[in-house]
Amino acid sequence: MQANAGNDIMTDATKDAQEISELADPVEVCCVVCGSNEHVIVCSANEVEVHHRYLRLFHRRRLHLDRMDQVTESALADRISFTQDYATDIVACTSCGLLFRNPRPPKASVTAMYAHDHYDENHLTTTFDTQLDLYRSKAKLLARWLPRRHPLRVVEVGSFVGSFLAAGKEMGWDMLGVDPGEQAVAFCKAKGLAVFRGTLPDLKVSTKSVDCVAIWNTFDKLPDPRPTLEAASRLLRPGGILTIRVPNGAYFVSALSASRRLPRWFARWLRAALAWNNFLMFPYLVGYSVSSADRMMARYYFRRLAGYTDTLVTLADPHVKWWAAQEERLIKLVCRGVASVESLRGSTAYGTAPWLDIYFRKGGSPGR
Numbered sequence: 001m002q003a004n005a006g007n008d009i010m011t012d013a014t015k016d017a018q019e020i021s022e023l024a025d026p027v028e029v030c031c032v033v034c035g036s037n038e039h040v041i042v043c044s045a046n047e048v049e050v051h052h053r054y055l056r057l058f059h060r061r062r063l064h065l066d067r068m069d070q071v072t073e074s075a076l077a078d079r080i081s082f083t084q085d086y087a088t089d090i091v092a093c094t095s096c097g098l099l100f101r102n103p104r105p106p107k108a109s110v111t112a113m114y115a116h117d118h119y120d121e122n123h124l125t126t127t128f129d130t131q132l133d134l135y136r137s138k139a140k141l142l143a144r145w146l147p148r149r150h151p152l153r154v155v156e157v158g159s160f161v162g163s164f165l166a167a168g169k170e171m172g173w174d175m176l177g178v179d180p181g182e183q184a185v186a187f188c189k190a191k192g193l194a195v196f197r198g199t200l201p202d203l204k205v206s207t208k209s210v211d212c213v214a215i216w217n218t219f220d221k222l223p224d225p226r227p228t229l230e231a232a233s234r235l236l237r238p239g240g241i242l243t244i245r246v247p248n249g250a251y252f253v254s255a256l257s258a259s260r261r262l263p264r265w266f267a268r269w270l271r272a273a274l275a276w277n278n279f280l281m282f283p284y285l286v287g288y289s290v291s292s293a294d295r296m297m298a299r300y301y302f303r304r305l306a307g308y309t310d311t312l313v314t315l316a317d318p319h320v321k322w323w324a325a326q327e328e329r330l331i332k333l334v335c336r337g338v339a340s341v342e343s344l345r346g347s348t349a350y351g352t353a354p355w356l357d358i359y360f361r362k363g364g365s366p367g368r
Contacts, residue, residue: 027104
């Protein structure tokens with residue numbers, strides 16, 4: 001399944017693009033779900049580099065370069081620079097299908113990356129405002145699965161700028177964030193949000209005192225999710241809810257495969273869908289599917305309640321050309337529509353959606 005870097009998918013990429021970062025001290029890793037060392041290459045390191053060059057060109061064409069000031073340059077960087085943006089193979093486990101980067105930095109290095117991430121203050125403020133409506137809708141959906149007692153205690157792992165914490169407070173919940181990022185924690189505290197700097201296993205909270213542990217856009221960043229899942233199982237009350245939001249590895253595999261074999265015009269549409277959903281070059285440690293998430297969660301007494309499909313939060317802002325904003329809106333509308341059709345047909349594979357929100361309840365017997 002290894003791809004050629006010269007594949008037609010990226011023939012428009014230019015040579016003046018910023019080079020992708022190098023991977024220092026790489027380590028080979030096994031599948032975190034089933035422990036297998038057997039895998040196949042879905043997207044080679046060479047092709048990841050080509051994806052990165054194409055992504056830069058993609059967003060440069062869609063930003064107002066005629067007024068390319070420091071703010072616009074920052075907007076471009078936000079769209080093409082990621083913590084996991086080094087060139088490495090993207091592989092799929094031959095046993096359970098889990099998608100992951102291999103090799104990757106050592107576990108300690110990955111943790112340090114997120115602890116010392118630095119962002120422009122304007123970017124943090126804009127992100128908070130942009131994500132607040134998104135998390136208000138997710139909080140309302142989450143409320144369907146939570147008990148009706150008051151107050152409810154909700155812990156968010158990877159709280160970042162605190163949009164979900166703020167949305168939860170509006171619902172009357174007792175909210176606590178957990179994040180290793182020094183700047184992110186300071187930003188949240190300045191907004192009056194309670195955040196513990198560290199990881200969930202380090203959090204000193206009474207056993208069985210939490211109603212929900214939410215891990216939005218962070219579960220895929222954990223090089224080893226086992227300590228976090230053990231801590232979540234320990235902290236949650238019986239019947240408590242664990243919810244994760246993850247990039248769909250099955251979507252990346254299917255979209256990339258289709259872009260290689262379908263007509264050029266359709267391949268361009270798929271490239272745009274990958275770009276607007278932050279899937280080009282797959283800048284994540286791990287890409288879970290519903291089945292691989294189920295398999296992992298069963299070991300910690302979690303059983304799936306529901307799965308919801310989604311797209312990435314809107315990227316278009318005042319720096320984006322009007323036609324590009326319409327393009328993003330249309331592409332994400334189509335993505336949601338295709339996923340809805342899949343759901344209506346009774347499919348539970350969710351292979352056509354770029355992002356997944358999966359809800360689990362604590363209880364039952366552990367799986368294998």
